[in-house]
Amino acid sequence: MTLKNEALLVDRAKGLYGRQAFESAWDEIVNRYEERMRMVAYGIVRRQCVAKxxxxxxxxxxxxxxxxxxxxxxxxxxxxxxxxxxxN
Incomplete structure (x- = not known):
């Protein structure tokens, strides 16, 4: 993802473009980053259910x-x- 696209995604996630853009931005963020975030958590806690x-x-x-x-x-x-x- 380019920096410009990431900046636009963050602006949408902040609600700067209305409710619909806000919701679609967070859907995109979850789809894009969920697996990576879960792996970070799993690397620390070593339990899938806790990492989720x-x-x-x-x-x-x-x-x-x-x-x-x-x-x-x-x-x-x-x-x-x-x-x-x-x-924590």
């Missing part, structure tokens, strides 16, 4: 704090959220 739960919480946390995301490495930001939840 952590991933769900990470998406909820990301959705709640998306407005604080500054342009940069979005997938890295998601991995950091996931890792922090898995460690």
């Amino acid at each position: 739960e952590i991933t769900q919480h990470a998406f909820m946390s990301a959705m709640e704090s998306i407005d604080s995301f500054q342009f940069g490495n979005f997938s890295g930001w998601l991995r950091l959220i996931t890792r922090n939840l898995a460690v």
Whole structure:
């Protein structure tokens, strides 16, 4: 994904283009990053069911704090959220 496309996806996820764009952005984010995030969590907790739960919480946390995301490495930001939840 190019930086321009990722920036547009983040703007849509922030709700800057309306409700429908917001929902489709989060569908795309989940489809794109869920497996990677689950693998990060699994690498720490070593239990699939716990890793899946952590991933769900990470998406909820990301959705709640998306407005604080500054342009940069979005997938890295998601991995950091996931890792922090898995460690705790």
